[in-house]
Amino acid sequence: MRTPSIYSQDDPLTEALRPPESETELQRQIRLEQEAEAKRISEQIDEELRLEREDLKRKRGNVKLLLLGQAESGKSTLQKQFQLMYRPHSLEQERASWRTVIYFNVVRSIKHILTTLESWDDSLDDNSAATGRLLDLTIAGLRRRLSPLVAADGALADRLSGGVTVSGSGKGGVFVRTGWQARTIENALGRKRARPTEDFELKKDELQDPLVQDVSRMLEASKDDIRELWAHPTVKGLIARRRLKLDEWSEFFLRHITRVAASDYIPSTDDILHARIQTMGVAEHVFDVNIHGKAVSWHLFDVGGARGQRHTWVPYFDDANAIIFVAPVSAFDQYLEEDPRTNRIDDSLQLFTQICSSPLLKNVHLVLFLNKTDLLRSKLDNGLRVQKYVVDTKATQRIIGNVRDSIFRGYLQSAALV
Ligand SMILES: Nc1nc2c(ncn2[C@@H]2O[C@H](COP(=O)(O)OP(=O)(O)OP(=O)(O)O)[C@@H](O)[C@H]2O)c(=O)[nH]1
Ligand SMILES: [Mg+2]
Incomplete structure (x- = not known):
């Protein structure tokens, strides 16, 4: 009787694989080696399949969300809101680096006011010649005293951008890439350093940035002059006549x-939400969100919205799950920085239409986020009329009665939804 064998006599496949009765010792050795190698390969394949399954499972818990919309529509601000909700500690770490941005915003604003005043035609003013001369003298004094602060504009811009300028995307805007907060400190210290682990470390470094310290000293010394400039009747008059437009x-x-x-x-959270710096390219932010007890990783892609930046979006369309299209409804009286002939609402409608008709995005969930409604309300309260600005005929036909609603209808109409 034959000894029991692993090769079952009932299974035809096993029967076929049974070694021949006449197998020599050498042949047996070779066969066993081949079987061991086959087993190793099979186990390797099993392991790869297991990893692939796990990866797939993980990916199923991943949501890829694109924040799209024109420049200044509020994408990065929305991203900061997500950050506040789901990773507040990381915003805490960045708090001090926002000081550089806010100083830059202030210096740019003062520069813009002074430049506008320079080209101001005093025949537009109602004041008597004597009062006008007095006002001129006050402004000349303010301009002289504020000039060292205004001169810091270029250095602050370089600190934030790392000296990288972007052509064709507006007039002198400063763009930042992902990770700019840590890089701003590296640029300040002039060397590479490890990512900061403690809030204190970041604050200390930022406070040690000689440029930021200089600007801080100048700002403190000039705060009365800045207040005077801001409250100056000529500045107020130019704003009221819309000859000076401030962001x-x-x-x-x-x-x-x-x-x-x-x-x-130290910037407050509200200050950080108001700070303005343009996004360059695409910045990924990951948030772990617990949805009904299931951990889901949200990958939020915040993109640069200026026309010169839009080509960088396309590679992210492929496997996106959802898009939040941010539309600034208050922008009806504004024009693109990168193309001053194009009304911002018209551009936003056109962009929305393009996104809606892109075949790459046909299976992607789309959320239309009508932003800056607070500014829309205050503009309408101040008597601005939408019809005067928006040239898109389709949208204009709809702009009757309730303006917010009609802009919304314009978006839907452009997307061929109504
Ligand atoms: N009043 C008001 N301001 C807002 C609102 N949303 C955003 N902002 C401000 O609008 C400015 C521009 O916002 P960002 O979030 O930087 O715009 P963005 O879409 O990321 O712009 P790019 O990066 O250039 O594409 C910031 O100063 C924000 O504080 C809003 O709902 N109301
Ligand atoms: Mg941005």
Whole structure:
């Protein structure tokens, strides 16, 4: 009787694989080696399949979300809101580096006011010649005293951008790439350093940045002059006549100049949400979110919205799960920085139409986020009329009665949804 064998006599496959009765010792050795190698390969394949399955499982818990929209629509601000909700500690770590951005925003605003005043035609003013001369003298004094602060504009821009300039994306805007917060400190110290682990370390470094320290000293010394400039009747008059247009963040920081110019200033969360710096390329932010007890990783891609940046979005379309399209409804009286002939609402509508008709995005969930409604309300309260600005005929036809609703309808119409 044959000894029991692993080769079952009932299974035809096993029967076929049975070694021949006449197998020599050498042949047996070779066969066993081949079987061991086959087993190793099979186990390797099993392991690879297991890893692939795990990866797939992990990916199923991953959500890729794109934040799209024109420049200044509020994408990075929305991303900061996500950060506040899901990774507040990381915003805490960045807090001090936002000081450089806010100083830059303030210096740019003062520069913009002074430049506009330079080209101001005094025949537009109602004041008598004597009062006009007096006002001129006051402004000349302010300009002289504020000039060292205004001169820091270029150095602050370089600190933030690392000296990288972007052509064709607006007039002299400063763009930052992902990870700019840590790089700003590296640039300040002029050497590479490990990522900061403690808030204190970051604050200390930032406070040691000689440029930021200089600007802080100048701001503190100039805060009365800045307040005087901001409250000056000529400046107020130019704003009222819309000959001087200030961005929302400019007005915000100038209103809070006493606090911002204090030597121990650390930006508040509200300040960080108001700070303005343009995004370059695509910046990924990962948030672990617990949804009904299941951990999901949200990969939020915040993109640069200026026209010169939009080509960088396309590689991210392929495997996106959802898009939040950010539309600034208050922008009806504004024009693109990168193309001053194009109304911002018209550009936003066009962009939305392109996104909606892209075949790459046909299976992607789309959220239309109508942003800056607070500014829309205050503009309408101040008597601005949407019809005067928006040239997109489709949207304009709809702009009757409730303006917010009609802009919304314009978006839907452009997307061929109504
Ligand atoms: N008043 C008001 N300001 C807002 C709102 N959302 C954003 N902002 C401000 O608008 C400015 C521009 O916002 P960002 O988030 O930098 O714009 P962005 O879309 O990321 O712009 P790019 O990076 O150039 O594409 C910032 O100063 C924000 O504080 C809003 O709902 N209301
Ligand atoms: Mg941005």
